[in-house]
Amino acid sequence: MVHTCVVVGCRNRRTPGTTLSFYRFPRDPERKQRWIAAVNREGWQPNEGSRLCSTHFISKQVKNPRSPDYVPSVFRTSSMTGTPDQTGAFDFSDKQQAQVEAANALLFLQGQALEMGSQPGHYLEHDGAESVASASSGSAINVPMRSRDIVTPAESPPSSDGDEMSSVNDAIDYEEExxxxxxxxxALRELAERASLTEASLRNxxxxxxxxxxxxxxxVLETIxxxxxxxxxxxKTVKLSRFQQLLITLMRLRLDLRNQDLAYRFGVQVGIVAQTVRSVxxxxxxxxxxxxxxxxxREELRRNLPTAIQSACPDCxxxxDCFTVALEGSSESGVIGGALKYLIGVAPQGVVTFVSRGSPGHVSDRELVENCGFLAKLLPGDVVLAGRNLDADEAVAARGAQIRIANSRGDVGGEGEERAVLRRHVERVxxxxxxxxxxxxGLVENTFDMNTFDRIVRVACALNNLCISATPLE
Known part of the structure; x- marks a missing residue:
């Protein structure tokens, strides 16, 4: 299909061998109206076949609103209110003047333009044999010059006060700039990438x-x-990618960042952050x-016991231990005292093997041990180590097992350096x-109900097991 430029007076057509481009009118309503206004044809509206050639752009049309080529801007200055059939070519004198202005503009950009004199001829003496290629043709401007074409500062007429004109401006090295x-x-891109939280920035x-x-x-992050x-x-209804959803959740658990902080970082509303964390x-x-x-x-536990445990407590x-998580208030969770208490069981190798459901913070250690389901995991002969007294000896003994305390003096049923090593191991785990x-x-922002926070604690324990153990096998 042959396309003709819709600009009045422009006779460019899409023909074989042409280097011109022909652009459809944009679909964006605001940009489309700006194109129509630039074409300046009264009462005219483009259709599907309407095209605008590339000579009406400084370089080529782009979709960046900040670019001067976002809207066509290269048009001749005469009226365009007529139709293509009613308009002809430029008047010769107008074309010649336009060529002279184009040549002077090129000289200025090259850093060779001089101070303009009182007459146009002070820049160029222009005749038909030395005419500049028309800017509207889309080709480069070629300006044949002779020594008489440029008036040097020495040849310029003096000003009224007798001072000479200023010297030629220093040329600018545009390539270097x-x-x-x-x-x-x-450098700015690299800085922005390092400061961002994208997949690429974390991958490297x-x-x-x-x-x-x-x-x-x-x-490991990619596998999860x-x-x-x-x-x-x-x-399309979710503003965050899957990677961003997972990253927000992990940052919430890892750093305990507030929802408002995460909302600022990822450019979403606070409610979306809370909803995302719950969902993930x-x-x-x-x-x-x-x-x-x-x-x-039991076989796996004994086969992989660390050295600190093997000799001192081979049946461990x-x-x-019990730990308490304080919450900001208790309106949503319904927790008395604004805290939840958990019992956690860790294998001697540092892997979490048991975590209870949350109980109100005022519940005693003994009650928690007896009612959380941990005792059902024990078999006769098992030994459970604790860093402090949980007052659960009788309940553990009822299962045929034993609980032993590594106290501050470093003795588990005796004195010695071996017991102190065992105590330090327990504290570290x-x-x-x-x-x-x-x-x-610490104090956790309370935006979760009790069941959700229980899942958060279990998820944190699962993520811990995917990490390198704090107590590697020896």
Whole structure:
């Protein structure tokens, strides 16, 4: 199909061999109206076949609203209110004047233009044999010059006060300036990338991955995303990608950032952050927790006991402790005293094997141990280590097991350096999970109900088990 430019007086057509481009009118209503206004044909509206050629743009049409080529701007100055059949070519004198102005503009851009004299002829003596190629043709401007074409400062007439005109402006090295701007642009892009929280920025920065997520590597983060993707929404109604949804949730657990902070970082509303965290926690609770938090067999436990445990307590199956998470108020959770209490069981190797449901903060350690289901995991002959007295000796003994306390003097039934090593090991294992995920410490922003927060604690324990253990096998 042959297209003809719709601009009045422009006879450019799409023909074989032409280097011109022909553009459709934009679909965006506001930009389309600006194009129609630039064409300046009274009462005219474009149709599907209407085209505008590339000679009416400085370079080519672009979609960046900040670019001068977002809207056509190159038109001749005479009236365009007529129709193509009623208009002819430029008047010769107008064309000649336009060529002279174009040549002078080029000289100025090249840093060679002089101070303009009182007459146009002070710049160029222009005749038909030395005419400049028409700017509207789309070709480069070629300006043949002779020594008499340019008036030097010495030849310029003196001003009325007798002072000579200023000297020629120093030429600007545009290539060097462009290269400098390119380097600056690259540096700014790299700075923005390092400060961002995109997939690319985390993929190339393992330290950032560990800081924001608590996970050991981007590979582990990517694997979790792959596992959760079928259970996460990512349609047009969701403003956050699957990666952003997972990252927000991990940052909430890892750093205990407030919802408003995360909303600012990701450019969404506070309610979307809270909803996203609930949704992703639910997905991780059903996907990760059953496979990552489980009670291992006795053979596996004994086969992988750390050196600190093997000689001092070879029958140890778990190290237990109770911890309390304080909440801001209790309106939504219905928790008395604004706190939840949990019992956590950790294998001697540092892997979480048991975590109870939350109980009101005023519940005693003994009540929690007896009612949380932990005792059902024990077999006769098992030994449970604790960093402090939980007052649960009788309940554990009823299962044929034994609870032993590594107290501050470092003795578990005796004195010695071996007992002190055991005590330090117990303290390190207990502190591991809470240190890795700050949401399990301090005062937590209360935007969750009790069941959701229980899932959050279990998810934090599952994520801990995906990390490198604080007590590697020896």
């Amino acid at each position: 462009v290269e400098r701007l390119r380097r600056e642009n690259r 920065d393992p330290v950032k991955v560990r800081f924001y997520t608590g996970l050991p590597s981007y590979f 995303l792959w596992l959760l993707s079928p259970r996460m929404r990512a349609d 926690v639910d997905a991780m609770s059903s996907t990760l927790v059953p496979t990552a938090v489980f009670w291992p067999s 199956v778990a190290i237990v 207990i502190a591991m999970v809470k240190r890795r995920y700050a949401m399990l410490n």
